[in-house]
Amino acid sequence: MSGGSRSSEQGFSRSSRRLSFEVEDVGYWDILVPHTVYPPREDTNLLARALKTIGVGPGLAVEIGCGSGAISIFLASLGWRVEACDVNPIAVAAARGNAQAAGLSEKISIEEGGVGETGWKLPEETDLVVWNLPYLDPVDDEILEPIEDASMLDIPGGWSDELLKKIHGLNVSEDCMVVMLQRTDPPSQSKSDSWLKSGWACRTILSERIGVERLEVKCFWKPARGFGPVVLEECESTMDEAKSLDQALWGRVLALNQATGRGRRGSEWKAFEGGLACTWLLPCPENEMPKLGLLQTSIGAILSSSLGCYCKWPNDLIDEKGNKMGGVLVESSTSESAIRVGVGINRDSAVEDGLEVSGWSKYLPEMELMDVFALVDAILASVFESNPRIPSINESELLEISWKGLATLLSQGTCIQSDEKNLRVIGMDDEGRLEIEVSGRVEVTDDVGSVEWFIPSS
CATH class of the missing domain: 3.40.50.150 (Vaccinia Virus protein VP39)
Incomplete structure (x- = not known):
C-alpha cells in the first residue's frame, strides 16, 4: 500500500x-x-x-x-x-x-x-x-x-x-x-x-x-536493542545502583521498592507502593555532554506530554490541580562518561503528610508498572538514545521541547510570584533557566525556591 x-x-x-x-x-x-x-x-x-x-x-x-x-x-x-x-x-x-x-x-x-x-x-x-x-x-x-x-x-x-x-x-x-x-x-x-x-x-x-x-x-x-532493565526487588536508591552499569550502553535500573529515593538538591523522594522508581544511564562522551539543566527540563516536558499531565519547571510532574505525581533528577560527575536520569512517578493518588499527591492511574488507568516503564523508556530513548544511523536531537531542539512543556502549563492560567511580586515568564535559556520579567527588568534564574507557582483550580 x-x-x-x-x-x-x-x-x-x-x-x-x-x-x-x-x-x-x-x-x-x-x-x-x-x-x-x-x-x-x-x-x-x-x-x-x-x-x-x-x-x-x-x-x-x-x-x-x-x-x-x-x-x-x-x-x-x-x-x-x-x-x-x-x-x-x-x-x-x-x-x-x-x-x-x-x-x-x-x-x-x-x-x-x-x-x-x-x-x-x-x-x-x-x-x-x-x-x-x-x-x-x-x-x-x-x-x-x-x-x-x-x-x-x-x-x-x-x-x-x-x-x-x-x-x-x-x-x-x-x-x-x-x-x-x-x-x-x-x-x-x-x-x-x-x-x-x-x-x-x-x-x-x-x-x-x-x-x-x-x-x-x-x-x-527497540531501546537497548530489546534488552530490558535490571529489576531489583528492593534497593536504597536506583541512582546509586546505576553507577555500576556499563557506561557505554543505554541502561536502566528499576526497583520494585526503593527505600531512600532522592529529589532535587538533596530532598527526599518518597516512593509509594506500585509506583515507578527507575534510573536511566545515558552514555555521553565528554565532548558531547549536554547541559544538565536543559536535559532535566526537556525530560520533564516530554514525559508530561506523553503521560497527559503537566511539567512544573524545572522537574516536577503535576496534575491539573498542581498535585505532584512525579519528578525527574539528573546527575553526573567528572569521573563518569554518562548521565544518570532518575524518574519517579506515583501510580495512585494519595494523601501524604496532609498533602494530596497524584498518580499516573488518573490519566492512564489501564497501565501497570511495566507498561509505564516501557512507555517512559521509549520516550527517553526517542530523544536521547544514540544510534549511528539516526540523526541525534540537538540542543536547540531540547530547548524547544522544554519551552513547549512550560508553555503548556502557563497556558492554563498558571502564574508565578517571587517576594510577593508578580513575575512574567518570557522564555528559557540554553541551560534550562527561567527568563522572567520583573518590574520591567529581564532576569534569569535557576533558583527553584525563590519562585512560587499558582495553578488555578479546574
Whole structure:
C-alpha cells in the first residue's frame, strides 16, 4: 500500500507513463507507472532522502506498499536485499518490470500482499521495514477504484497500528528499524502513540510541508536493542545502583521498592507502593555532554506530554490541580562518561503528610508498572538514545521541547510570584533557566525556591 496526497487521486492517465525518479548521489531511474499505481512524487523523494540518512545495508529490507517499485530500487542501490509487496497486482507487475529495467531484479523480490491481507507476515530476519503509509481519510462523496482505495486510504486506528500487531510475537531482529512516512498535519489515523506504549522508540528523521500537508519520516526501534532493565526487588536508591552499569550502553535500573529515593538538591523522594522508581544511564562522551539543566527540563516536558499531565519547571510532574505525581533528577560527575536520569512517578493518588499527591492511574488507568516503564523508556530513548544511523536531537531542539512543556502549563492560567511580586515568564535559556520579567527588568534564574507557582483550580 502506498501513501498519497489528495492531488494524487486526480489526473492519472488511463495508460502507463514513464516518469523519472532521482536521488542525489545515489541514482537516476526511469519508472514505468500504470494509471492505477501510485507514481513517485514529492513524498517518495522525502522518504528516499530519509532512508539515505540511514545508509547502506547489508541486510534485508522489506517495503510494504511498493507501488511502482521506486523505493525498493533505491534501497537495492544502497546495498539492501529487498522483499517488497503491494495489494495491487498491477503495481506488483510494474515494480518487477522496473526492477528488471534497473538491473536489480536479483536483489529485489516482489509479491502480491500486504499488512491487511490474510497470511501476510514479516520475515523474521528483517533488518529494515519501510512503508509510505496511506494517509488519505475516506470521504463519503468520493469514489475511488477498489485498487486505488486500498492503496491510498488510511483506516480507523491507522495502518501503522496494524503493522505493530503483525510485529508483536515475531522474533524479528533486535536491531530491526521501522521507517514510516506519516502525515502529521492535518493528523492522519496513523500515529506513533501505540508504538511508544509498546516500548518502541520513535524519532523524526526528516519532515517537509508539501502543499497544506506536513509529512514526517519517522524511525522506530527497540531501546537497548530489546534488552530490558535490571529489576531489583528492593534497593536504597536506583541512582546509586546505576553507577555500576556499563557506561557505554543505554541502561536502566528499576526497583520494585526503593527505600531512600532522592529529589532535587538533596530532598527526599518518597516512593509509594506500585509506583515507578527507575534510573536511566545515558552514555555521553565528554565532548558531547549536554547541559544538565536543559536535559532535566526537556525530560520533564516530554514525559508530561506523553503521560497527559503537566511539567512544573524545572522537574516536577503535576496534575491539573498542581498535585505532584512525579519528578525527574539528573546527575553526573567528572569521573563518569554518562548521565544518570532518575524518574519517579506515583501510580495512585494519595494523601501524604496532609498533602494530596497524584498518580499516573488518573490519566492512564489501564497501565501497570511495566507498561509505564516501557512507555517512559521509549520516550527517553526517542530523544536521547544514540544510534549511528539516526540523526541525534540537538540542543536547540531540547530547548524547544522544554519551552513547549512550560508553555503548556502557563497556558492554563498558571502564574508565578517571587517576594510577593508578580513575575512574567518570557522564555528559557540554553541551560534550562527561567527568563522572567520583573518590574520591567529581564532576569534569569535557576533558583527553584525563590519562585512560587499558582495553578488555578479546574
